[in-house]
Amino acid sequence: MVDDCPFYTCYILFQRTSFKNMETKNATELTEFVLTGLTYQQECKIPLFLLFLVIYIITIMGNLGLIALICNDLQLHIPMYLFLGNLAFVDTWLSSTVTPRMLVNILTKSKMISLSECMTQCFSFVVSATTECFLLATMAYDRCVAICNPLLYPMIMTNRLCMRMLISSFVGGLLHALIHTGFLFRLTFCNSNVIHHFYCDIMPLFKISCTDPSINALMIFVFSGSIQVFTILTVLVSYTQVLFTILKKKSLQGIRKAFSTCGAHLLSVSLYYGPLLFMYVRPGSEQAGEQDMIDSLFYTVIIPFINPIIYSLRNKSVIDSLRKTLKRNTCI
Template sequence: MSNEDMEKENATLLTEFILTGFIHQAEWQIPLFLVFLAIYLITMVGNLGLIALICNDSHLHTPMYLLLGSLAFVDAWISSTITPKMLAIILTKSKMISLSECMIQLFSFSFSATTECFLLTTMAYDRYVAICKPLLYPVVMTNRLCIRLLVLSFAGGVLHACIHIGVLFRLAFCNSNIIHHFYCDIMPLFKISCIDPFINVLMVFIFSGSIQVFTILTILVSYTLILFTVVKKKSLQGIKKAFSTCGAHLLSVSLYFGSLLFMYVSPGSAQADGQNMMDSLFYTVIIPLLNPIIYSLRNKKVLDSLAKMLKRNV
């Protein structure tokens, strides 16, 4: 029996953890709760409303809006994975979370974060075809191809989450049951493992790193080609139309990947737990709130569809 196995066998294994959440004074408890509750409600109304709008309007049953609706679904999912537990931590004195709850939350977060990466990449490809090959767009970017890309995106998210959860079962937690975070993220779990998490860290580096490199490079290539195409047109109206079409997606991509890279590529030892939590808060709570606003306010078809729906209901 190896030393690692003996250590795992002899340790007093922990099956419950304490999520510290945000360190705040008692007088901030209610204001923080109300702020995050408002953010969560607006996020759900915005994303689920966008999905309902796309489903109910046949004019929006095109690849671009199927992708946008899927992104809204994933944003609602990730927000519901993180925010309700965070609200419970802020409001109540009980900060306990069981090992099984922790694993479910980690799986759900990993699935949704990975799927969002793939969806944003697919949306960049969709914009590339629309601007660089406009005459071929209806032939290339069909609803059938869009659905296949969506299935691959969601399947990739599930597979990536399964890999990390599967490897996580090799660890044992006995050094501490305190997770300095507001949800079960993978890096804080490694810190309290009494088994060397080297293999797990390596798996994160290989798989998460590969996904981020692939998706970011694909998006950069897509938008580089779009930029060249727009510059060649030398038409002010064409340039305005291209930036109008791509502006919302570029902003969303910049916010999402920027926060992810800052969180996972920066050396962990150089960042305090509080800074890690602020970075995580941005892409798990703030971005799901912003995305439906970004895409809706800059999209004439969505605004027109919303206006029509409101007129019917008045």
């Protein structure tokens, strides 16, 4: 067919093909992005940095301290605290994925992040956030069995089952992150490299992509939606059964103990899923960018910060273990 066309026509076709190839090449040349971060005035930079630095330090110390407490006290070597220790680990992971980079961006004028760093941060965030969803559902099921079937609890929640549930939570988070991060590599970025967020999240990347992100959005709807529905339903069904079981009890002391055990977990679940659902369920709007950053700040920075406080203050066993540890160290 090429042999039949005039020389000029063939030349034009060649130029168009070359131009398209150059466009595709240029579309993939954007390998650095700018994180705009939180909106704040210049005079608020230092106070904001100090505030988030203190929150991050307390988050790390609180969660790692809770892990150390659970590991050192043999009385806490039961499924409930095994899951709690892993939740503290995931909270540390989630906070460390987002906060250090945000602190650097607050102080420095250059807010650049490479494509590889951006993808790594996005991958780490999805793994930790998804794993936390599975862990919260697992903890709800554990409390349901413990309160509704206390006599059968040791036979149901065996060490083997607990390890399987923990491994499944982390593997589920890993596979979920691999799916979304893999689909991110099909996107090209040519129009803009400005990410209106304080970390690399999937949704802000869609907004600056030159490639149609419809397939990526469909994957989020299918997989993220399924995970959230499954874990939320598990929590709701588990605690509905717990509530009915508690109301059947005649002992006031038993009711108080059950509410004390489950109260911290319910509070943590509500605080975590509230902003997460509000962010993804709310229809898009012009103000969605700023609101999304506030929601993201809540479950990436604030929740990991308050979780160890919630579980420590509302859990008698943890408080008693902490007192014994402090007393033992003071005597030494």
